[in-house]
Every structure is written in structure tokens, then in C-alpha cells.
Amino acid sequence: MITNTRGFLWSDLETRALLEIWGEADVQSALDGNFRNSHVYRDVACRLAELGFERTPEQCRIRIKGLKRQYYQARDGLKKNGHARKICKYYDEMDRILSCRGGPDGAPEPLAPPPDGAQPAGPLAGPPTPGTPHNSREVDAELDEDAELESPRDNFTEDSGECSSYADHPIKVECPPFAIPVPPGDGFKEINAPTITPPLNQPKRSKKRHANLTLDKMMEKFLQQSVDTEEKFYRYEEQRLKIEDKRREAEHARELQMLQMLGQMLAGISSTVSQRSQSIPASPPQRANHRSYGDNFNYNAMTAALSPPIVIERSFSLHRTHSLKDMENIFQLVRNVIPPLTGKRHKGQDGRIGIVGGCQEYTGAPYFAAITALKVGADLSHVFCTKDAATVIKSYSPELIVHPVLDSPNAVHEVEKWLPRLHSVVIGPGLGRDEVLLENAKGIIEKSKVKGIPIVIDADGLWLISQQPSLIQGYQRAILTPNYMEFSRLYEAMLRDPVDSSDHHGCVLRLSQAMGNLTIVQKGERDLISDGEKVLVCSHEGSSRRCGGQGDLLSGSLGVLAHWAFLAGAEKTNGQNPFLVAAFGACSLTRQSNHQAFQKFGRSMTASDMVSEVGTAFNKLFET
Ligand SMILES: NC(=O)C1=CN([C@@H]2O[C@H](COP(=O)(O)OP(=O)(O)OC[C@H]3O[C@@H](n4cnc5c(N)ncnc54)[C@H](OP(=O)(O)O)[C@@H]3O)[C@@H](O)[C@H]2O)[C@@H](O)CC1
Numbered sequence: 047m048i049t050n051t052r053g054f055l056w057s058d059l060e061t062r063a064l065l066e067i068w069g070e071a072d073v074q075s076a077l078d079g080n081f082r083n084s085h086v087y088r089d090v091a092c093r094l095a096e097l098g099f100e101r102t103p104e105q106c107r108i109r110i111k112g113l114k115r116q117y118y119q120a121r122d123g124l125k126k127n128g129h130a131r132k133i134c135k136y137y138d139e140m141d142r143i144l145s146c147r148g149g150p151d152g153a154p155e156p157l158a159p160p161p162d163g164a165q166p167a168g169p170l171a172g173p174p175t176p177g178t179p180h181n182s183r184e185v186d187a188e189l190d191e192d193a194e195l196e197s198p199r200d201n202f203t204e205d206s207g208e209c210s211s212y213a214d215h216p217i218k219v220e221c222p223p224f225a226i227p228v229p230p231g232d233g234f235k236e237i238n239a240p241t242i243t244p245p246l247n248q249p250k251r252s253k254k255r256h257a258n259l260t261l262d263k264m265m266e267k268f269l270q271q272s273v274d275t276e277e278k279f280y281r282y283e284e285q286r287l288k289i290e291d292k293r294r295e296a297e298h299a300r301e302l303q304m305l306q307m308l309g310q311m312l313a314g315i316s317s318t319v320s321q322r323s324q325s326i327p328a329s330p331p332q333r334a335n336h337r338s339y340g341d342n343f344n345y346n347a348m349t350a351a352l353s354p355p356i357v358i359e360r361s362f363s364l365h366r367t368h369s370l371k372d373m374e375n376i377f378q379l380v381r382n383v384i385p386p387l388t389g390k391r392h393k394g395q396d397g398r399i400g401i402v403g404g405c406q407e408y409t410g411a412p413y414f415a416a417i418t419a420l421k422v423g424a425d426l427s428h429v430f431c432t433k434d435a436a437t438v439i440k441s442y443s444p445e446l447i448v449h450p451v452l453d454s455p456n457a458v459h460e461v462e463k464w465l466p467r468l469h470s471v472v473i474g475p476g477l478g479r480d481e482v483l484l485e486n487a488k489g490i491i492e493k494s495k496v497k498g499i500p501i502v503i504d505a506d507g508l509w510l511i512s513q514q515p516s517l518i519q520g521y522q523r524a525i526l527t528p529n530y531m532e533f534s535r536l537y538e539a540m541l542r543d544p545v546d547s548s549d550h551h552g553c554v555l556r557l558s559q560a561m562g563n564l565t566i567v568q569k570g571e572r573d574l575i576s577d578g579e580k581v582l583v584c585s586h587e588g589s590s591r592r593c594g595g596q597g598d599l600l601s602g603s604l605g606v607l608a609h610w611a612f613l614a615g616a617e618k619t620n621g622q623n624p625f626l627v628a629a630f631g632a633c634s635l636t637r638q639s640n641h642q643a644f645q646k647f648g649r650s651m652t653a654s655d656m657v658s659e660v661g662t663a664f665n666k667l668f669e670t
């Protein structure tokens with residue numbers, strides 16, 4: 047029965063059958079020295095078929111050729127490492143057959159010792175020298191013997207014709223019997239260098255170690271090259287960044303230059319306008335004392351105001367408890383308390399103001415108060431706000447010092463640490479009405495009182511006071527700045543009566559008295575200022591625009607002026623209550639800023655526009 051074969055792959059059984067036939071003496075003698083061997087392999091194939099294996103003569107010849115090659119390689123090249131059997135599975139069979147076969151001279155071939163300690167099949171003549179002419183000749187002869195039937199297609203299968211499996215052939219990493227061709231380079235020199243070629247009688251193991259060492263060195267070299275490349279990359283990147291920085295600096299310098307040029311151009315334009323304004327006589331200070339109850343805004347007035355020169359109106363109101371002379375002097379008193387700008391002062395002397403307020407909802411209010419304090423002339427402006435609000439407030443202005451402490455568990459202590467360095471505190475803008483924050487504000491008020499620091503209370507700070515008036519009652523260094531609604535709350539809380547809308551002056555006077563003669567600024571169409579003894583009315587022209595944040599400008603500027611007035615002493619204030627003077631100055635300034643901003647922006651005016659006007663408004667009111 048013919049066994050089906052699997053193409054050109056040979057099973058073990060099939061191969062052994064082939065070797066059995068091919069090793070027979072008549073076959074060997076037919077092949078020996080005979081270059082025309084096709085008839086021999088035809089016979090081999092026929093005999094194989096008799097055993098049940100269907101193979102063509104050509105397949106038989108090629109299989110034998112492959113087996114011979116494996117055998118010679120194993121014997122000549124690799125037998126010393128003791129793994130010949132793994133390279134040539136049929137080594138013993140081949141050896142038995144070929145050792146009996148004569149060499150070219152007819153004498154038996156000297157045989158290698160059997161690998162892996164196996165007993166040699168033939169007489170042991172000592173190990174052959176690999177690569178001797180004899181062996182080469184033998185292989186050549188055998189290959190020539192097979193030449194007749196060889197075809198290009200067969201080359202594909204001649205060395206690996208076995209039907210193998212992964213189990214039969216475990217993967218082995220062996221040192222190849224030839225040098226690995228590698229690209230030239232420092233790291234590869236040693237491979238072909240004759241100086242390190244092991245002597246022929248050196249054990250194979252050392253060759254292997256040498257190869258391993260070489261591989262190690264190659265790997266080392268490779269890693270070194272990687273490190274070098276990386277370093278080069280970083281050096282290059284560093285240089286690139288430096289160049290980039292320089293480029294940016296140059297660009298920045300150019301931008302600055304452009305801005306300076308622009309500034310100079312604008313200054314030129316502004317001085318032209320200013321010269322024009324000055325050529326028209328400005329209102330003398332005496333005129334500021336002109337009594338007026340603050341004309342309501344009308345379009346004629348606005349039209350007049352828009353066209354230069356700007357006439358600064360200062361309006362005062364008298365209460366029956368005060369003389370005209372007092373009123374005439376009050377504005378001059380504001381001027382008196384403003385510290386002169388000299389080169390002798392150091393940072394902080396002109397005012398370190400603290401604003402307590404600013405929470406998640408309200409970040410604008412503390413900002414407006416704090417920035418106005420700086421615009422009026424304070425040196426440092428601190429904001430004590432909640433954590434949420436801090437980053438936002440900082441982002442509005444780098445000039446502000448922002449402390450995100452107001453909602454921290456030890457908020458009062460955190461602010462208290464700063465109190466000795468503060469000249470006044472403004473409590474309430476954007477504080478909100480969260481119980482915890484109000485409680486902290488209360489603690490800060492108490493600590494500030496202990497230190498005798500002037501305190502301005504506005505917005506939600508006033509809500510707190512309307513709940514607990516005793517918190518500030520009797521502290522005459524406090525100034526409360528309620529709008530109409532806030533005033534009503536306070537008034538009702540203190541006097542248990544609704545506000546008498548027919549007697550605003552009397553109401554503000556009474557509230558101040560009820561609070562222990564601290565200063566009350568009732569904001570409105572006309573601002574009423576009282577310390578329980580006097581009532582000042584400021585109806586300086588502002589505008590009809592009531593945008594949110596105007597009150598914050600007032601409280602911020604009042605924080606600075608209160609410090610200045612308080613510091614100035616009785617001589618400068620002519621014995622008047624310094625907080626009345628300060629309040630009058632702050633109301634005038636806020637209204638003037640409002641007026642100027644409105645002239646520019648009309649209905650679109652916002653509190654920020656007013657902030658931009660604070661400097662010039664201050665200048666017009668107090669320094670011209
Ligand atoms: N950008 C920001 O972050 C800003 C934040 N801000 C902060 O907001 C917080 C709350 O302040 P607030 O003014 O809204 O509260 P509050 O004074 O109780 O008024 C509540 C209600 O009372 C009324 N009302 C008010 N005035 C009145 C009047 N003159 N005459 C008559 N009624 C008047 C009016 O009621 P309505 O007439 O609408 O019914 C009003 O809605 C506070 O922390 C503050 O600092 C502001 O500073 C703005 C810029």
C-alpha cells in the first residue's frame with residue numbers, strides 16, 4: 047500500500063526507509079564515483095515505493111543531498127559543541143553509511159568521534175580538522191554526485207526536507223559557525239579582528255562567550271549612542287529655547303517702544319487739550335462754596351458739561367446746627383489732610399488699606415473698593431476675601447494684595463495678623479450674607495476696634511450692623527455708608543421708627559446719635575453726612591447713571607481719606623471731626639468721578655469707567 051506523502055516534507059519513517067535503501071552496499075557502490083546517478087535514484091524510488099512510500103527519484107536524490115549536507119556540517123563544523131545530533135538527526139545512520147564508503151582515493155574516511163558521547167559506528171581515527179581539504183573535497187564530490195538531477199526548485203527543500211514539529215525542534219540559539227556580517231564601525235571591529243580570533247584548539251564555548259561579549263559591547267555601544275543622541279537633542283532644544291526667548295524679549299522691547307511712542311503722542315494731544323482748558327478761567331475755590339442744593343441733571347447741563355472747560359461745581363448744604371463758615375471751610379480741610387507728595391516718604395506711609403469682602407458671588411465690589419483706594423493715593427491695598435473669590439480678584443489687578451482667608455476656620459486670626467500693618471479697614475463690599483462670613487466680619491470688626499483702627503462699614507457689613515448695632519455702637523472711628531435701603535434698615539433697627547421722608551437731615555442726625563455719634567454717610571441724590579452734631583450735605587454734580595459699584599468706589603476712597611484725616615490731626619482739620627472731613631471728600635470725589643465718566647460714556651458708563659476717572663477727579667477737586 048502506498049503511503050501518502052505530504053509534498054516535499056519527509057516523515058521520520060520515510061526518511062529512515064530512504065536511508066536504509068540508500069545505505070545498501072549496491073546503491074552506494076553504484077553511486078560511488080559515478081556522476082550519472084539518475085538511474086540509481088530511480089531504483090531507490092522504486093524500492094521506496096515497495097515499502098509503501100511514494101517518492102520520485104528526484105525527491106529521493108534531493109532528500110539524500112540535504113541529509114548529506116546536514117551530516118557534513120554537523121561533523122565538520124559543529125560536532126565540537128556536542129550538539130551534532132540536534133543539527134543532524136540522522137547523524138549515526140549517515141555516519142555508518144558514509145564511513146564505509148571510500149574517499150576519493152578509495153581508503154575509508156577518517157571519522158569524527160560520535161557526538162554526544164555516542165559510540166562511533168566505525169573505527170575512531172581521532173577528530174578531523176574542520177575545514178581540511180579532505181573534507182572539502184568530500185563534500186564537493188558528494189554534491190557533484192547529486193548534480194545531475196538538481197534543479198532550482200529543489201534548492202528550496204534540500205536542507206530541510208523533514209516533516210517537523212515545534213516539539214521535535216525546540217528553538218535553540220546557537221553560535222553560528224560563520225562571522226555575522228555587520229556594518230563597519232568602532233563597535234564591530236572586534237568581530238573580524240584576527241587578534242581575537244580564538245585559536246583552533248580553543249573550546250567552542252570561548253567562541254560563544256566571545257560572541258556574547260561582542261553582543262554585549264554592541265548593546266553597550268547602542269545604548270551609549272542613544273544617550274548621546276538624546277543629549278544632543280536636549281542641547282539643541284535648549285539653544286532653540288534661548289533663541290526663542292531672545293526673540294520674544296526683542297518683540298516685547300519693540301512693543302514697549304511702540305507703546306511709549308503712543309503714550310508720547312497721547313500726552314501731546316492731552317497737553318494741547320489741557321492748555322485749551324486752562325486758557326479759560328476755571329472756577330475759583332470761592333465759587334465752590336456757592337450754595338446750591340444740587341440741581342437735578344438736565345440735558346442742557348450735560349451739553350454744557352461736555353464742552354470744555356469743565357466747570358467743577360461743589361455744592362454744600364447747611365443744617366441749622368452749623369454755620370456757613372463751617373461749610374466754607376470744610377472743602378479746604380479735605381485739601382489740608384491730603385499728604386504732600388515728597389521724596390522723603392517710603393512705601394506704605396501714605397496708606398495701607400484693608401478691604402474685608404469678596405465671596406463667590408461678588409468679586410467686583412471688593413475690587414472696586416481696593417483699586418479706588420490705590421487710585422486715591424494709598425500705597426498698598428489688601429483684600430481679605432474667600433478662597434473662591436481670591437483668584438478672580440487677583441486676575442482683575444496685579445496691584446492688589448489678595449488674602450484668601452475669609453472663609454477659612456481661623457479667618458479672624460488670619461486678618462488680625464495684618465491689622466497692625468493696616469491704617470484703616472473697609473468692611474462689607476461683596477461680603478455677602480453667609481452666616482460664617484458675617485461672623486468672621488464681626489470678629490474682624492471687634493479686633494479692629496481693639497486696635498483703634500478707623501473702620502468704614504458698607505454693603506453687607508451694614509446688614510450685619512443692622513442685625514447687631516451694638517457691634518459698632520459708640521466706636522467713633524467708624525463710618526457707616528448706607529444707601530437708602532441700608533439706611534432704612536439701620537434706622538428702624540436703632541430708632542424703632544420708619545424713616546421720616548420729610549426730614550432726611552434729622553433722620554441721619556438721629557441715627558448717628560443713636561449709634562453713639564459715629565459718622566453716618568447717607569448716600570443718595572444728595573449725600574448727607576453726620577456725626578450726630580453736624581450734618582454736611584454733598585450734592586456735588588454727579589450724573590443720572592446709577593450703575594452698581596459706585597458705592598464701592600466711595601467706601602474705598604473713604605478708607606484712605608479717613609486715615610489721612612485721622613492722621614492729620616486737629617490742626618489740619620481745624621478741630622473738626624476728621625471723619626466728617628474725610629466723608630465729605632470721598633462723596634465729592636465719587637460724584638466727580640461719576641460725572642466725568644458719564645461725560646465720556648453716557649448710559650454705557652460702568653463702575654470701571656469711574657475708577658479710571660478717580661485720578662483726574664481727585665486732581666481737579668483737591669490739587670488744582
Ligand atoms: N460688581 C459687584 O460685585 C457688586 C457687588 N455688590 C455687592 O452686592 C451685595 C449686595 O448689595 P446690594 O446693593 O444689591 O444690596 P442691598 O443694598 O441690600 O440692596 C438690595 C435691594 O435694595 C433695594 N435698594 C438698594 N438701594 C436702594 C436705594 N437707594 N433706594 C431704594 N431701594 C434700594 C433694591 O431693591 P429693588 O428696588 O430692586 O426692589 C436692591 O435690589 C453687596 O455685598 C455689595 O457690595 C454691589 O456693590 C454692586 C457691585
Ligand SMILES: Nc1ncnc2c1ncn2[C@@H]1O[C@H](COP(=O)(O)OP(=O)(O)OP(=O)(O)O)[C@@H](O)[C@H]1O
Pocket residue numbers: 505528529530569570571572573588589590592593594595596597598599600633636637
Ligand atoms: N441720585 C443720585 N444722584 C447723584 N449721585 C448719586 C445718586 N445716588 C447715589 N449717588 C452717588 O453714588 C455713590 C454711590 O451711591 P449708591 O446709592 O449707588 O451706593 P450703593 O447702592 O451702596 O452702591 P453699590 O452699587 O456699590 O452697592 C454715592 O457717592 C452717591 O453720592
